Amino acid sequence: DAEITQSPRHKITETGRQVTLACHQTWNHNNMFWYRQDLGHGLRLIHYSYGVQDTNKGEVSDGYSVSRSNTEDLPLTLESAASSQTSVYFCASTQGSGGTDTQYFGPGTRLTVL
Amino acid sequence: AQSVTQPDIHITVSEGASLELRCNYSYGATPYLFWYVQSPGQGLQLLLKYFSGDTLVQGIKGFEAEFKRSQSSFNLRKPSVHWSDAAEYFCAVGPFTGGGNKLTFGTGTQLKVEL
Numbered sequence: 001d002a003e004i005t006q007s008p009r010h011k012i013t014e015t016g017r018q019v020t021l022a023c024h025q026t027w028n029h030n031n032m033f034w035y036r037q038d039l040g041h042g043l044r045l046i047h048y049s050y051g052v053q054d055t056n057k058g059e060v061s062d063g064y065s066v067s068r069s070n071t072e073d074l075p076l077t078l079e080s081a082a083s084s085q086t087s088v089y090f091c092a093s094t095q096g097s098g099g100t101d102t103q104y105f106g107p108g109t110r111l112t113v114l
Numbered sequence: 115a116q117s118v119t120q121p122d123i124h125i126t127v128s129e130g131a132s133l134e135l136r137c138n139y140s141y142g143a144t145p146y147l148f149w150y151v152q153s154p155g156q157g158l159q160l161l162l163k164y165f166s167g168d169t170l171v172q173g174i175k176g177f178e179a180e181f182k183r184s185q186s187s188f189n190l191r192k193p194s195v196h197w198s199d200a201a202e203y204f205c206a207v208g209p210f211t212g213g214g215n216k217l218t219f220g221t222g223t224q225l226k227v228e229l
Contacts, residue, residue, distance in 0.1 A: 004157075033216070042120075042204060042221040043158075058216070090157055099146050099209030100165045103217065105157035 002027045006091050006106040014114055019078040021109050023091030031094045032074040033103065034058075034066065036087040043090065049074055081113045116141045118207050118220035126226040127195050135190040135223050137179075137205030147188040148206040148217065149179055158204060164188065175199070200227045 004025040013019050023032065030051050035043040045058030047066040055066050063085060065077045078085055088110050092103040117140045127133055139145055146165040150158040162173025169181040179190045188205060202224050208217040 035219075040221060042118075043219040045216060048216060092158075100163070102148075102160045102163065103158075105150075105159070107155075107157045 004091060004093055004104055004106040006089075006109050008109060009107065010110045010112075012112045012114065013081050015081060015083060017081050019081050019111065021076045021078075021089055021091075021111070023074045023076065023106060024072055025091075025093045025104070025106075026072065027093055027095065027104060028071060029093035029095045029104075030071070031096075032068070033092045033094075034064070034074065034076045035090045035092065036060065036085075037090060037108070038087050046076065046089075047074075078111075081111075083113050085111065086113045087111060116145075116207055116218050118205050118218055120203075120205055120220035120223050122223045123221070124224045124226065126228060128228045129197050130194050133190075133192045133195045133199070133225070135203050135205075135225070137188045137190065137220060138186050139188065139205070139207045140186065141207055145207045146209060147179075147181060148208070149173065149177070149188075149190050150204045150206060150219075151175075152202045152204065152222075154201070161190070161203075195225075195227055197227045197229055200225055 007022045033048040034046040044060045049055050049068040088108050090108050091106040094101040094103045119138045148163045149161040152158045161177050164171045164181045202222045204222045205220040206217040
C-alpha cells in the first residue's frame, strides 16, 4: 500500500544545531507540504512543493528550508534550531492542483529543542 | 486572507449522544472545506470534504457536515458518538487565493467521550 512516512518520530536536539526531518511518500504525488502543530495554533504551513525542484514558503517559514530533488522526498531542515521550534511536524502530500484533493498526512515528528 | 475559526477548544459528550462541532470560515470565493480527525499520536485523516453540489456531505465513520454559505459555516455532526471518536478534529479551508491546494486549518476541537 502507498504511504507517507516520517523519520525520526521523536528527536531531541540542542539550540543552534542543524536538524533534518525526513518525509517520504510512495503515492507518487506531485505536491508535498510541511506543517507544524502547536497548541492553540492548529496546523501552520511551513513550506510546500508542487514538484521536483519547486519549493515555496508558507506562513511560518523563517528558520526552515526544504529541497525537492525527487518526487518521493521532501526533507525539512532547521538551519539553527531554536527553542521556539519545539513542535510536532507533519508532512502531507496530494496529487492534484485544483484544491479538492485529499491531503494525506504522515504520522508526525515530535521535535524538542533544548 | 482566508481563515478558519473553531470556537470550541474542548467538547465532552456522553457515549451515544449526538455531536456537533462548529466551524466558521472566511473566504473570498467559493471555498473548499474539509474536516480532518487526529487520533492521539497519529497524523490527520480526512473525514469528509465539500467543494460543490449537495450542501450536506457524508463522510467516513458516520460523520456528516453541512455547508451553509449564508452563515459561513461547515459544522460537523454525528448522531451517536462512540468512545473511539475521542480525538482532535480540524476544519480546513482552501485553496489559497491564486490557486494551488494549500489549506488553512482551524485550531482544532478536542473531543472527549464519557462512557
